[in-house]
Amino acid sequence: MHGEIEKKLKGFHPITAIVGAVIISFLMVLVPFVMFLHSSAYDTVKQIKIGTQLSAANLNSSYDVTSPVNAIDIANYEATLKQKLSGINNSADFNQNDISDQTLGLPSN
Amino acid sequence: MKIQRIVLFALAILAVLFPLEASAQSVTAPENILSQAVSDQQLSLSVDTKAVVVAKCVPLQAQLSNLSSRTAATIHLDLDTYGSTINDLQAFELRLARQGVDGSEIDLLIGKMRGAMDNLTIAGSAYTGTLNAIASIDCVNQPEQFMAGIVLARAQLSQVQNSAKQIEQLLTNAPTSTFSQIVKRLSA
Numbered sequence A: 001m002h003g004e005i006e007k008k009l010k011g012f013h014p015i016t017a018i019v020g021a022v023i024i025s026f027l028m029v030l031v032p033f034v035m036f037l038h039s040s041a042y043d044t045v046k047q048i049k050i051g052t053q054l055s056a057a058n059l060n061s062s063y064d065v066t067s068p069v070n071a072i073d074i075a076n077y078e079a080t081l082k083q084k085l086s087g088i089n090n091s092a093d094f095n096q097n098d099i100s101d102q103t104l105g106l107p108s109n
Numbered sequence B: 001m002k003i004q005r006i007v008l009f010a011l012a013i014l015a016v017l018f019p020l021e022a023s024a025q026s027v028t029a030p031e032n033i034l035s036q037a038v039s040d041q042q043l044s045l046s047v048d049t050k051a052v053v054v055a056k057c058v059p060l061q062a063q064l065s066n067l068s069s070r071t072a073a074t075i076h077l078d079l080d081t082y083g084s085t086i087n088d089l090q091a092f093e094l095r096l097a098r099q100g101v102d103g104s105e106i107d108l109l110i111g112k113m114r115g116a117m118d119n120l121t122i123a124g125s126a127y128t129g130t131l132n133a134i135a136s137i138d139c140v141n142q143p144e145q146f147m148a149g150i151v152l153a154r155a156q157l158s159q160v161q162n163s164a165k166q167i168e169q170l171l172t173n174a175p176t177s178t179f180s181q182i183v184k185r186l187s188a
Helices: A002-010 A014-037 A040-062 A071-086 B002-028 B030-041 B047-098 B104-135 B143-187
Strands: none
Touching: A014 A040, A014 B002, A040 B047, A040 B104, A071 B047, A071 B143, B030 B104, B030 B143, B047 B104, B047 B143, B104 B143
């Protein structure tokens, strides 16, 4: 009788409880991690990472980082920058008209 | 008794994992974006509108999928251009530092550009994600999702436009806000 009560009070074996706790902790980390890997947030992080790596690689390879700067260098760079920006046409590239009801042939709500 | 313990143990695991999984799903699943949009917009379509949407949905899905790819490629190219501009500016900053001239305006410009580039990446990712979600819905059974997705995409496109305009503005203003200060310092 006494032995039976003692057995009832014992509950889980300590090792089983520890292993169980470890498994639960592991799953608590694993599930959100796997969900994050499959999320669009992770895609965005990857894009930002690629951009940062490219930027760092370019800076290390082909840029003059030693010669002194003068006012003419800056004036020249302003012209280069203007030229670079002329290749970007935001209003045409990101145009609301692309997904307007009229363009898509959808009824207006 | 043993079975009761195992069931309790399993329930404890589920009680912990289910909210985690549910919260992760609600944030990430692309199909949820459109269902959420329908709910947010409280959208209901008339029978006629539904018929038009169902009829046009499939060809429009192909068009929107192309638009998504084109927009993603454009954003990528723009970010490359801005990234190389940041490299140019960093190189200038290093050169100025070597000759003992303060180039902190360049640092400020780079910081603002990086922030704006991140905004463009995030806004672009949301916009193209919505276009891709629209392109993969069931046209016959989900015309509401299609229309709600289009409305959502328009709002997200506005954010893309704002972010792109913000970077362009920063660089357009750079000669007066950044370079003129450094030229003054170099000439002094």
